[in-house]
Amino acid sequence: MVSALVGLLLLLSGPAPSGRGHGAGPRLERVTFTASSRLPGTVIRLAFSGRVTEFALERDARSATVRLTARPASLRSGATCIAPESLGRCAIRAVNDGVLFELSAAGQVLAADAYRDGTEAGDLLVYVHVGPVPAPATPALSVAASTVDPPGNSSDDTAAVAREDDLEKLKLDTVVLDAGHGGTDPGTIGYNRMREKDLVLDIARRVGVYLERAGFRVAYTRDDDRFIPLKDRGRIAREAGGELFVSIHANSAPDRAASGTETFFLGTHKTDAARDVIERENRVIDLEEDREHYEQYNAAQLARLRLTQSAHLRQSQDLASRIQEQYRERAGRKDRKVKEGNLYVLWSAGMPAILTEIGFISNPSEARYLTTEEGRDHIASAIFRAIRDYRDAHDAALEVAQAH
Numbered sequence: 001m002v003s004a005l006v007g008l009l010l011l012l013s014g015p016a017p018s019g020r021g022h023g024a025g026p027r028l029e030r031v032t033f034t035a036s037s038r039l040p041g042t043v044i045r046l047a048f049s050g051r052v053t054e055f056a057l058e059r060d061a062r063s064a065t066v067r068l069t070a071r072p073a074s075l076r077s078g079a080t081c082i083a084p085e086s087l088g089r090c091a092i093r094a095v096n097d098g099v100l101f102e103l104s105a106a107g108q109v110l111a112a113d114a115y116r117d118g119t120e121a122g123d124l125l126v127y128v129h130v131g132p133v134p135a136p137a138t139p140a141l142s143v144a145a146s147t148v149d150p151p152g153n154s155s156d157d158t159a160a161v162a163r164e165d166d167l168e169k170l171k172l173d174t175v176v177l178d179a180g181h182g183g184t185d186p187g188t189i190g191y192n193r194m195r196e197k198d199l200v201l202d203i204a205r206r207v208g209v210y211l212e213r214a215g216f217r218v219a220y221t222r223d224d225d226r227f228i229p230l231k232d233r234g235r236i237a238r239e240a241g242g243e244l245f246v247s248i249h250a251n252s253a254p255d256r257a258a259s260g261t262e263t264f265f266l267g268t269h270k271t272d273a274a275r276d277v278i279e280r281e282n283r284v285i286d287l288e289e290d291r292e293h294y295e296q297y298n299a300a301q302l303a304r305l306r307l308t309q310s311a312h313l314r315q316s317q318d319l320a321s322r323i324q325e326q327y328r329e330r331a332g333r334k335d336r337k338v339k340e341g342n343l344y345v346l347w348s349a350g351m352p353a354i355l356t357e358i359g360f361i362s363n364p365s366e367a368r369y370l371t372t373e374e375g376r377d378h379i380a381s382a383i384f385r386a387i388r389d390y391r392d393a394h395d396a397a398l399e400v401a402q403a404h
């Protein structure tokens with residue numbers, strides 16, 4: 001069945017690339033494929049001779065086709081596109097006043113996105129994640145059947161089992177809780193000498209208990225009072241097989257009236273309001289010995305990374321919104337909203353990641369609230385519920401993708 005389906009895809013991929021197209025606009029010079037270093041999938045670079053004004057990505061789930069049109073643009077004479085076999089077949093051709101790139105995937109297209117390369121003059125990047133070929137008929141039923149009947153020798157059974165394994169692998173299972181600061185780095189010091197590092201470790205442990213009860217695997221970057229360099233936090237998270245990174249911090253401000261919660265995801269759209277937090281949470285780098293490592297972390301690198309981590313960023317933003325909603329609706333906290341921040345620790349995680357500021361310990365009444373059992377439980381359960389709801393939505397979307 002698999003070979004029949006691939007045959008169909010070949011037909012759908014249409015004629016071979018044409019050498020015509022000397023129209024206006026930058027020229028598509030070449031197409032290259034690289035495995036994404038951060039995500040499961042492939043980054044396809046469409047190298048243009050200049051900046052394309054307009055581009056659009058279309059994804060047809062039924063025919064497993066991804067199409068990108070760029071306008072105005074032309075095609076370098078003789079330019080071709082050869083995709084790795086595991087990815088599928090690709091074609092480029094001139095269309096009207098532009099060019100069309102088309103990938104007929106060798107399997108199910110689980111994710112597809114297109115961006116400009118922030119650093120190369122005109123290049124467009126297409127990220128695709130191609131999964132196993134879906135079973136041809138009623139996939140949900142064939143998966144169910146394979147769990148009841150012992151797997152036989154037919155290739156259909158093997159495919160169904162493999163797909164089910166893949167689905168399990170993609171499900172959100174391991175959450176990494178990152179209590180900010182620790183050891184020689186106390187974080188911010190608040191009202192009544194409350195220390196950020198102690199508060200956030202306690203909150204992280206509470207969140208962990210809730211998560212474990214709900215069936216999550218939980219990993220901690222630190223579970224005691226010790227100093228951990230920012231870059232090691234990301235490494236610990238990845239080595240633990242983390243799929244979601246939640247960094248917990250507390251805020252402070254010279255103005256004692258400042259209060260409320262805010263949650264960050266990685267981004268370059270800076271706002272003045274967020275600058276203080278970003279500076280403070282990144283400042284720990286000054287305490288670390290290996291400064292050079294961080295010197296590579298500059299705006300250009302971040303901009304580049306943003307392109308390849310786009311799927312993560314959307315997921316991170318979704319989780320950040322859910323956390324803020326829980327703080328506001330269920331814990332009754334003042335909502336300082338979701339913000340984008342150039343935060344090193346989120347970048348280093350290499351997975352969907354957020355940093356949440358649970359309140360201002362410089363504000364006497366908020367500090368008092370965060371001293372009480374009730375306050376801490378409210379905050380911890382708000383974070384927990386947001387993660388749980390995020391997982392449920394994430395897994396439901398996977399089931400839907402799998403059933404198509």
Ligand SMILES: [Zn+2]
Pocket residue numbers: 180181187188196249250280281
């Ligand atoms: Zn902090």
